[in-house]
Amino acid sequence: MSSITFKRAAxxxxxxxxxxxxCVGEVFLxxxxxxxxxxxxxxxxxxDPRGFVRVHDRSRVREVAQQRLDSHPYG
Known part of the structure; x- marks a missing residue:
């Protein structure tokens, strides 16, 4: 498992x-x-052919993004 960081774009x-x-992806509010x-x-x-995933709890955004990256089909 690798670590990820986020940088605000807007x-x-x-x-x-x-x-x-x-840069491996984006998060949109x-x-x-x-x-x-x-x-x-x-x-x-x-x-990622799986498309986006919706996250309702802000505290889970990092966890979900990391799981998606770890299981990325082309990674």
């Missing part, structure tokens, strides 16, 4: 970097249209 967007400093005032995070890894 108020609602972060880049995900692997331990080599390569999205408003939850079915629950006014709530939001969730979309974790998306580059070239």
């Amino acid at each position: 108020d609602d967007e972060w880049r995900i970097y692997d331990h080599d400093g390569d 999205q408003a939850d249209i079915l629950n006014p005032g709530a939001h969730y995070y979309l974790v998306w890894l580059s070239e």
Whole structure:
């Protein structure tokens, strides 16, 4: 398992970097249209055919991003 870091790209967007400093994906903050005032995070890894994963709990974003990177089909 490698470690990841996040760097803010915009108020609602972060880049995900692997331990080599390569950008491997992004996290987007999205408003939850079915629950006014709530939001969730979309974790998306580059070239991942599985697509994005939705994370509702901010404290789990790092864990989910790391799991996705560790199980990336092209990694």
